[in-house]
Amino acid sequence: MLTKQELEEFWAEAGKIYLNHISIDCVVFGFHEGQMKVLMLKSNNEEAWYLPGGFVLKQEPIENAADRILKERTGIDEIFLQQFYVFGDPDRSKIHNEMYKDMLPEDQNFFAKRFISIGYYALVDFFNVTPTPDNFSEICTWRDLNDLPRFQLDHELIFKTALDTLRLQLNYQPIGYNLMPKEFTMPELQKLYETILDKKLDRRNFQRRMLGFGILNKLETTRKGGAHKAPYLYSFDLENYQAALKEGLKSGW
Amino acid sequence: MLTKQELEEFWAEAGKIYLNHISIDCVVFGFHEGQMKVLMLKSNNEEAWYLPGGFVLKQEPIENAADRILKERTGIDEIFLQQFYVFGDPDRSKIHNEMYKDMLPEDQNFFAKRFISIGYYALVDFFNVTPTPDNFSEICTWRDLNDLPRFQLDHELIFKTALDTLRLQLNYQPIGYNLMPKEFTMPELQKLYETILDKKLDRRNFQRRMLGFGILNKLETTRKGGAHKAPYLYSFDLENYQAALKEGLKSGW
DNA sequence: TTACAATTGTGTACCAATTACACCATGCAT
DNA sequence: ATGCATGGTGTAATTGGTACACAATTGTAA
Structure with missing residues (x-):
């Protein structure tokens, strides 16, 4: 000051x-x-x-x-x-x-x-x-x-x-690219959405919807080391992500 | 000037x-x-x-x-x-x-x-x-x-x-209150939407959706004098209209 | 007066998206 | 080996949106 x-x-x-x-x-x-x-x-x-x-x-x-x-x-x-x-x-x-x-x-x-x-x-x-x-x-x-x-x-x-x-x-724009590590799991991404919305979301429906946007790449590897079943890793598909930023994720009328 | x-x-x-x-x-x-x-x-x-x-x-x-x-x-x-x-x-x-x-x-x-x-x-x-x-x-x-x-x-x-x-x-906000006469027909309101969107809409679906918003009152009278079947008149339900202006018409997530 | 054209009112079947829900797999802890 | 917490995936039910067809009304033209 x-x-x-x-x-x-x-x-x-x-x-x-x-x-x-x-x-x-x-x-x-x-x-x-x-x-x-x-x-x-x-x-x-x-x-x-x-x-x-x-x-x-x-x-x-x-x-x-x-x-x-x-x-x-x-x-x-x-x-x-x-x-x-x-x-x-x-x-x-x-x-x-x-x-x-x-x-x-x-x-x-x-x-x-x-x-x-x-x-x-x-x-x-x-x-x-x-x-x-x-x-x-x-x-x-x-x-x-x-x-x-x-x-x-x-x-x-x-x-x-x-x-x-x-x-x-959140309904129209992709987010997360700056907020998630390069590689992340679906539960981690879901947690981000839940945090923003202050609301629980359904695992399965969240995954389907996210994948439906076409902005994620599923990687071959899984995240080992957790105390439970190893989740798959994903990364953002930068090209589609940028496109979705411009175009929006959904339509109206 | x-x-x-x-x-x-x-x-x-x-x-x-x-x-x-x-x-x-x-x-x-x-x-x-x-x-x-x-x-x-x-x-x-x-x-x-x-x-x-x-x-x-x-x-x-x-x-x-x-x-x-x-x-x-x-x-x-x-x-x-x-x-x-x-x-x-x-x-x-x-x-x-x-x-x-x-x-x-x-x-x-x-x-x-x-x-x-x-x-x-x-x-x-x-x-x-x-x-x-x-x-x-x-x-x-x-x-x-x-x-x-x-x-x-x-x-x-x-x-x-x-x-x-x-x-x-147009997808989230009601419009039309300032743009339509006090009493108007559904086809007239539809025309307004079509004009704004520069796009034809389906009569039946438009009507169902509009009525679904709950911002219209169906009046008993019809508009006589046209060359064809007399359409029903509607007016805006001001109370619900104002509420919809604040709340929006749809939800997300 | 009747037939026709234009327009309105209404219902239904189909498809897509969303929601709700259940079962199996994995991996650590014991 | 068993239990438990978590992740992966599929399916049925519901909702919302789209596409579409037929009957009714009204003025106009025959």
Whole structure:
């Protein structure tokens, strides 16, 4: 976290390098071995937690901004990232606006302004991530979905909207490529889906459906060493997976 | 359309009353008796057409901004309006930025800046609409989807994204309340769906499915006067319709 | 007045997808 | 060898979607 003086400098400079009024908030869902967490940050000075976010450089595509922010907070890039909603209520950042409003004269005061925030959600394997605090926080860590803290501003709404969207999109979009090891078993993949949906699924039906999508390769080998019958290994068929990302998995009308 | 001087004044003032860098573009789909059109504008000075759009007042919720813009262009409000995507490429408004860049000094020049545009789509009955040009156009009119003009900037992408989204959402969201008369026949409603999807649907299956949603009331009366068998009239069951808007029409997993 | 054309109302058989459910195989623990 | 937990696979029942046919109504043309 920046010192008070550094912060003031940052805010004074921010208006020159970032687009005013526009922020990006990311809901980073982290998975590993049946667990599902969300990446959150906190300052020692405050009680409530917030989602990783940031601003858009003057000449930067918004998609890149989201990528950059996530790279800074997680250390990884090329992750599954999806724009899902824009939060544009004028009062959504009121509390922060008030907090910072006396820090600098209004015209130089980047953060005393209203922000419209573009929401992205991302899916990562939290084993690969090094959570890194930003300029306004000392703590950046994974929070379990069953043990969520109090959220700052409208970040609870952003989080919930992201989760709803993710669960909905599970029906149309393939997921898992970034979340599973290169080779994995069907029960492991099922566990991922169950974790996201917070719901038990039928083994046999899950397998049939997954295989029906045509995005998996069944490997010859099995995973030995477990305490029970050795399950077959699968890998993603990258070509079909990419195609399914574009085309979607199902149809309507 | 404003005169050149009025335009300069407008741009000089715009930065004071609107949020910088943020615009709203609306894809207004107009329906009437089996036709589907999209509302577009054009200046006499330019060849290409553009979508109704505008800016967000400093203290205005973005949803309200979209409503306000549509009210100005169409004369109606309380219409079906749906945020669908954000277009944030830094070059998307390049051509306009260049055009206006010498008009005023850069810091006062609202329109020489990059714009991130929030896309909304709306569904209206074009019979109820009075198309009204904005400050930058002389022409505001309905264009048939089969006879689209050349688009300005990235407005063709915005239009196509909206159409794809609409067609997709037809599977989950009830539509028609703003588009049909109070009482309507099943074939009329079917025509609306066929128009949007650009696809023939089966009469019997359409009827069964629609009734299955439980958002229609079958009335006792029939529509006399047609040249053929008198069809039954239906009206929307507002309560169930609103519920379906929130809940969606189908489930997944 | 009658026959016809166009349109609406309705039911049913078929196919595909989803759900529910049961049995056998494997491999470690004892 | 036996038990137990887990994985692999098949099948019947249900649901949802698609395809399709026939009877009824209404205006128009003969």
